[in-house]
Amino acid sequence: MQHDELCYTQPEAEVIEVCRVGDLPAGEAVRVATVDPPIAVFHTEDGDFYAVDDTCTHQDASLADGWLEGCTVECPLHASCFDLRTGQPSGPPATKPIRTYPVVVEDGVIRVAYSEVAC
């Protein structure tokens, strides 16, 4: 949480309201295109929320369309895997990480602290 708070206070961070918790069932993802580059917010089966860059670092594909298993998302185009907790690629062909962003759930609303320089 301390990590989240630190990021939250960064001057360039912008708080984005994503949706209500009830609108994002476990196992699902939503693409947020109001920011550029767009982000994807995931709700894992374990009940955790993660926000990451939506575009795969390998080629143009939306990770929100991918396959979520545990804390890993598999890109729908070439099956690159990313760890949602760290953004690190965990399966080829991607070699570069995606950025991760802090998620805050408050009063039933999912919000993401979006910044150009991600945490």
Add this chain to the structure above:
Amino acid sequence: MRTAAVVGASLAGLSTARALRQQGFDGRLVIVGDEPHRPYDRPPLSKEFLAGKTADIGLRTPDDDDLDLDFRLGTRALSLHPRDRSLQLSNGQTLRCDGVVIATGARARWLPGTEGVNGVHVLRTLDDAIRLRSELVPGVRLVVVGAGFIGAEVASTARYLGADVTVIEAEPLPLLRQLGKEVGTVCAGLHADHGVRLITGAQVKRILGANRVRSVELADGRQIPAEVVVVGIGAAPNIEWLAGSGLELANGVVTDAACATHLPEVVAVGDVAASYSVHLHERHRAEHWTNALEQPVTAAATLLGSPRPHLSAPYFWSDHYGVRIQFAGHRREGDTVRVIEGDTDRRSFLAVYERGDVLVGVLGMNQPKLFTRWRRQLARPVLAP
């Protein structure tokens, strides 16, 4: 095994080298590639690279620097001698190896007699793409022979660049054999949507022109004017150099499901390998990118003494005319096709291919999310006892 050589420096070759290192091989690892370029990715050659949107198609990563790979680029393997597994190289060197990976890929087929005619192109290599790109100027009349994925992607990119495009296809519909008539009809519609003339059921008789292509003559006598022609009629495996090696060659290097050939410590992988497929229950030479990425894990394991069959279902994708097509599985004549979501007229749908009541293929057009889910429903391969 002290020295291993990978012959072929494209995706399958580089991926096998990486897999060998990842699986613990710490001997000398040589990669022989006939092109002068460092390994690069081929799918963008007909899309973003041809369109001039990206030049960044290199496959090597900073991590590869730690793999201690001995690249011999611009060098062709001329022969493989089975007794001592030595490779004769075009630079005069002989390379004695304890293990050999054959990853020489495939080359584009030409229409007979058209190779070397000015204005007539194939598209397989980086140099092919650079040559073609220089001729795709606004208003140029382009004829694409073959409405497969390469043909469709070139037609799409050429339209984006302002060319006047005609596509000629021998079959009654594009991609008929791969995707069937229902989806082939949709793909034909994509050409029409974007102002590309599609002539189907047409055989090319010859290419006319003195120093440079002037037109394409069809078997029925029609002449289609063209300043540029791209021949996209498939690829042939690069196996000629293996004549006399003792390897079984039949439209590729014949291997089992684990990439093992008939010679010990020699494996084949990627577009050149005619491997037994546990999905198709027959020998199959897959020319798809994902196969060239995934099969190397199997090939490396086999070379290092732990053979296990490659299990992934075939998968390929194509982006053209702003539409993303994804297909997993395998279609055969007689399979039924059902659109279960979306609308073919809106170019956004999911279709399933069934053989009896077994799901054998899934196709998505602009439906990556649904496709990703349905792909997992494909029947698992039945392994031979």
